[in-house]
Amino acid sequence: MRLLRRKLTRDLRRQRAQSIAIGLTIFLGTMLAVLSAGAYRDLDASYAKMFEVTGFADLWITGGDVEAIAAEAQDTAGVATAQARRVVDVPFEVADRRFMGRVVEVVAGSPVGQVLVTAGQPLDPADPDGVLVEQHLAAHDHLHPGDHVAVLVDGAWHPVTVRGIAASAEYIWPARSRQDVLPPPGSFGVIFSGPALAASLSPAPTEVAVRFVPDPSHAVATRVRAVADAHGAAGIMTRDEQPSNATLREDIDGFKEMALMFPGLFLLAAALATAVLLSRRVRTERTVIGTLRACGFSRRQIIWHYLGHGIGLGLVGAIPGAIVGQFAAGAATSAYTAAIDVPVTVTRFHPDFLGLAVLFGLLTGVVAALGPARAAARIAPAQAMRGVIPETDGAKRPLLERIFPPLGRLPARWRLITRNLGRNRRRTISTMLGVILAATLILVSWGMIDSTKAMLHRQFDVIEQRDATLYIDGMVGVDALATAAAGLDGVAAVEPMLEQPVTLRGPHGDYATALTALPADTVMHRYLDHDRALHLGDGVLLGRAAAAKLGVHSGDEITLDLPASGGHFTARVDGFVDEPLGTLAYASLAAVRAGTGEAPAVNGVAVRFAPGADRARTLAALRTLPGVAVVQDTHAMIDAANDFMGLLYAFVGVMLLLGSALAFTILFVTMTVNIAERTTELATMRASGVSLRRIAQLVTSENLLVTVLGVVPGLIVGVLAAQAFLASFSSDLFKMSLQLSWVTLVVTAGALVATALLSQLPGLRAVRKLDIAKVVRERSA
Amino acid sequence: MTTATSASPSSSSSAGATTGAAIHVRGAARTFGKGASAVHALRGVDLDVEPGELAVLLGPSGSGKTTLLNLLGGIESATDGRVEVAGRDLGGLDDEARTTYRRDTLGFVFQFYNLVPTLTARENVALILELVGVDDPDARAEQALRAVGLGERLDRFPAELSGGEQQRVAIARAIAKDPSLLLCDEPTGALDLETGRVVLALLRKLNRESGRTIVIVTHNVAIGAMADRVVRMRSGEIVETTVNPSPIAPEEVTW
């Protein structure tokens, strides 16, 4: 047995390059598995810690009789705290910039809705005009304790002093609302205040933040909902729906998916390559195995010997992979929390993930080695005496030629190539699978880029037609403002606009979103059902995702609750629009008037620029108009989205590398094995005077053919996988349909072919160095 | 083999089917490794084979037969001395020139037939013809196979042929491009007496009918009786060369 073990290590060393390639693939697979699973759990724990420290609520109830809801919810079984508070959206003026911000009241001593002060002083009742600025806003405008900002109170700018900088679990991701989770930098911000400032903005509390006892039963939420409904609440938001939490969840769920996808792809690739490598070794060692068997080695010993190869490869890759993955998980978590300013970072040791990763790495090796090992054990001692065994599996016309006879009339060298595909079918299939796996990895990630681009194009070029939105400060009438704006250079059109939170109530449920009302003949927005244009009539148009959430069809009636004005009305659903970002409700201003029975409280002006207008100048001119509180630039959203694209490109770049590495491993192993297996054949050709160039052509054509055979299904599988992947991402906030340009497909195919050409180079070098004399002597000795 | 078309490399070679190549080896040595562990496979060998002769290299295992054959075939080079075949000094040829030399002048037959299992007999022969750029490879492959008596077995796969038949396919593959020198390393090594005789008879026929020079390496002393020239080797040296004026017919060889 000791000698066998020595043979094993020598074998692994002899096929060093292949063993390293496989070990690296297992390393990558297990490393990425521990990295993504560990990072997921660390981030989850970091958020949980943050939630604990700041008293993140379980439920938020807006509208209705807030005081009554708070009082009754507090007495509901399973509720730890129900805190009434004020949350008011209001224009801010920070560093000469005006935008729609939010003031959140922090109730002193409450176990719910607290903040973590990261710089300066906490709130102090003795300093009613001292506020805490949420850290993202502070970072954007370089605000420090002692700086001043202004808040629009009753139409006048009211200065407040920054006491400190704070982080809140509700704004780890600074999202304005579920419909607006990616506000352009500087267009949104939160200020935490004591009761004085908040009360000057809203005399009564606006919402109840409810925190359950630990490990609450489902019944608690149901009971609280009943309380809220009884007092006419307009909206109930769960943690899952909370904008910051929902966004971060989507993000870290990505880690969870990667924790499955990566090891899946990489370990599969490693298993295929291992199986190919070991099958080849067993075949060449037939006589040795036969001799060993004749010398009294048992089948079991032979099986363990070859399983040992798989176990060795699996452990050599998985153990360092798991360890590096553990460290990388901590590093990734810290980098992530640092990047998005999570003030609490929890990183842990994950022995279970480490163990699982090593186990799976080991299993990969064992499963891959099992087939070859059993084949080895089946070899009879008598085979040792027989020497070279003539291959018999190629001794018939391949199916393909029988089906398609013209193939049989190709020149012999082409027939050699096509028949070699069938000569070692398992290897051909392994190669094809490798190409398919790589194509999948590449297309899934590239699909993200193409689809995101297409999504942004649809949202901002096709659907959204307004260039800016003016929010009014209430001092000047909308008509006057609109007239003034229309008179500016570079402005092509203006329309009055209403933007308001709304809760849609349908037979299957409620859905909280925003209502945008514009004139019926608006030029500011296009309403598209796929590519069919819809028009604003006397009903409402809803985002497609609302259909299922509410359980409504076109033509049904739904109720719209407007919590801001306390009004509600019933309207017919005229159709559903397909919009990639958000699920909104649309109506004409006339329809809102008809529904509520009063003139809608128009709160904005939509502006469209003339072609070729100087955007910066026009925006600056709009800002100086009297009555304008905030000018929101649509393009700032596009810029924010483009920043996000940068990250995506980096991600796809890494995926391309990983995909190529994966393809390389399988192709490299199968191609070198293919060439090694045919050394005699190639040596015979060389002895007959066939030039190296000819042989290289032959080998290359053969390898290219297998690759191309894999590329075609690979592209198909890749497209399907990309579709499924994007579908798993889609929600009511975010809808992407797969868009892959043909350029992407061509480049992917090209990259795979290039990888194939690259991975056969070592094999070709071996052909060039082929010692014909040695091969000939081995055979005739 | 008289229908060679003009474009083929073999017909462009001066050594045609009717003129066998002459072999002149002077002081050829071949050493493997260096210093104390050096193996002297050949220690200064002189050998002459006349055009059209059938020569047999005899000797015990390890005596350097294959090494000498490989020198003649240009797949190994002499560390010392001179090897000249068909008027060409092989020592002065680079790798590409050696390839051309093998393509135009040589046919190789090995102990194991080294046929491609996924190609039929005809395809195995045609493959090499195609790869070295001979015109109409299919027709010439068929011709070569008929010449070795396998006209009925053209479309059989190697696994469907007996060992002797496989060796004849290998011979057909070697002669199809009409070489002036045929080098055979233990061509009957894997065959029984009966089949071995068939192969030997075929080689004799190919030698007589087209005047090819043939060198057969074997440790089987009996085969020497059918040769025009018998070269005996021991420990890397030629110990005896006999010219046999009246070789026996291959059918009479026995062992």
Ligand SMILES: Nc1ncnc2c1ncn2[C@@H]1O[C@H](COP(=O)(O)OP(=O)(O)OP(=O)(O)O)[C@@H](O)[C@H]1O
């Ligand atoms: N690559 C090599 N490195 C070292 N020694 C070698 C090498 N090739 C051959 N030899 C040695 O050269 C000597 C001659 O070998 P060769 O193959 O020519 O013998 P042979 O007469 O053909 O024997 P056999 O009848 O067994 O085939 C042997 O001693 C062999 O060990």
Ligand SMILES: [Mg+2]
């Ligand atoms: Mg030999």
